[in-house]
Amino acid sequence: MPFDRRHFLTACGALGAAVSLPARAQDAWPSKPIKLILPYAAGGPTDVVARAVAAYLSNALGQQLVVENKVGAGGNIASEFVAKSRPDGYTALYHSSGITVTPALYKNMSYDPATDFAPVAMPASIPATFIAGPGLPDSVTTLQQLVEYLKANPNKASYGSGGIGNITHLGVELLLRGTGAQAVHVPYKGTAPAMTDLIGGRTTFMLDALSSAYPFVREKKVRALAVTSPKRAAILPEVPTVAETVLPGYDAQTWHGVFLPKGAPAAIVARLNAEINKFATDPEMIKQYSPQGVQLTTSTPAQFDAFLKKEIVRWTSAAREAGVRPE
Numbered sequence: 343m344p345f346d347r348r349h350f351l352t353a354c355g356a357l358g359a360a361v362s363l364p365a366r367a368q369d370a371w372p373s374k375p376i377k378l379i380l381p382y383a384a385g386g387p388t389d390v391v392a393r394a395v396a397a398y399l400s401n402a403l404g405q406q407l408v409v410e411n412k413v414g415a416g417g418n419i420a421s422e423f424v425a426k427s428r429p430d431g432y433t434a435l436y437h438s439s440g441i442t443v444t445p446a447l448y449k450n451m452s453y454d455p456a457t458d459f460a461p462v463a464m465p466a467s468i469p470a471t472f473i474a475g476p477g478l479p480d481s482v483t484t485l486q487q488l489v490e491y492l493k494a495n496p497n498k499a500s501y502g503s504g505g506i507g508n509i510t511h512l513g514v515e516l517l518l519r520g521t522g523a524q525a526v527h528v529p530y531k532g533t534a535p536a537m538t539d540l541i542g543g544r545t546t547f548m549l550d551a552l553s554s555a556y557p558f559v560r561e562k563k564v565r566a567l568a569v570t571s572p573k574r575a576a577i578l579p580e581v582p583t584v585a586e587t588v589l590p591g592y593d594a595q596t597w598h599g600v601f602l603p604k605g606a607p608a609a610i611v612a613r614l615n616a617e618i619n620k621f622a623t624d625p626e627m628i629k630q631y632s633p634q635g636v637q638l639t640t641s642t643p644a645q646f647d648a649f650l651k652k653e654i655v656r657w658t659s660a661a662r663e664a665g666v667r668p669e
Contacts, residue, residue: 371610372405377433379410379424381417381440387553391466391598391636392436398621399614407434416440416447416507425453429605431614435459439509439597442653446661447507449668456654459601460611461646463618467597467637469552469571470513471581473564475540478547485568485587488547492523499546500526502536507666510536512657513549513570513594515664520589540564551596552578552635570594577635597639599646611643 378396382388389411396407412420417440427433441455474482478499482488492499503511506529518525528545530536533554539545541563552575559566559578568584569575572593584592600618602611621627622638631638641649 371431371607371613372403374432375406375408376403376431377410378407378436379412379420379433380436381412381414381420382438383413384411387468387551388436388438388598391631394627394630395436395465395600395618395621398624398627399617402617402620403613409436416444418444418448418451418453421455422451422453424601424603425458427603429460429603429607431602431606431610433603434462434614435601437599437601439595439599439653439657441599442650443507443509443512443657443661445654445668446658446666447668456651458604460604460606461643461650462600462602462611463615463622463643464597464599464639464641464646464649465618465622466631467571467595467639468635469569469575469595469637470509470549471552471555471559471569471575471578472514472517472547472549472567472584473540473555473559474547474567475543475545475564477540477543477545483565483567485582485584488567489517489521489523489588492518492525493521496524497526500528502528502530502533502539502545502548504533504536505529505531507661508533509594509596509657510549510551512660512664512666516592516594516660517584517589519663520592537564549594556635571637575635576632599650615641615643 378392380389380392393409396409400406412423417437421435421437421441424433424435444451444455472485474488482491501514510533511527511529533550536548537550537558540548552569556577558564566578566581568582568587569578570584572585574583619640622640628638
């Protein structure tokens, strides 16, 4: 067959196009399931919201987000796993504000929460509430009265927390140091057993996330004294904030954040951020979570990054002032 230069060039073009297809297909993210790693146990308040986010994103992205709970070491197991994963958009971390205090709790961390992640979005925040149990006199019905009681009875009252360095610990310490009151800290392995002892009268007060404390407030097993957000909570509109009662400027909330490993493509970060923000503004999601005390929020990656860095400074400083020493 005689050589036909025109047919040869056409064939080469077709071959080049065929060869380039797999590369373009690989660039189409996501093309396979995405792992969403959590540092908390299944069924907990963070896990519940995370699974709702995962289900929403699975539908939006057309690929399943597989939730994996990697519990232990104060969240470091999950965080380290994601920090050291390939930054290809197929491994993400769903953490809470607890990530901001880890530098104050652990000496030898193999990752830096401020620099080893690409912050994506902050889909939710949950105010906490100071609550009084039957161990306190019935006359203590406000946070101001609690502070006065603690000052009149220094270190005679005790408060439970979810553990040393937990926001339920440090949030109370911020209040005590800001008002000059004194109380004995009783750390537990989680806020659930702390709540049990509060209701049983073995401790006198505590700080707990509104989402988990509200059922006990509603059933009048504990008394809500104040919420820790800058504004009052919609489900407890009659309960004032700490800031408007005893300590102006006080703000101690739990927030949820989604992270990718450092170096993740900007286009993937932007796409994931956009879909998470759609979740946070979806009327059905708001309707579902508002009665639970969960406030859905939106942010840009840059806003979340700046917020994260400020929170790390704030809570590590609070931990040091509370006498927490890294292990």
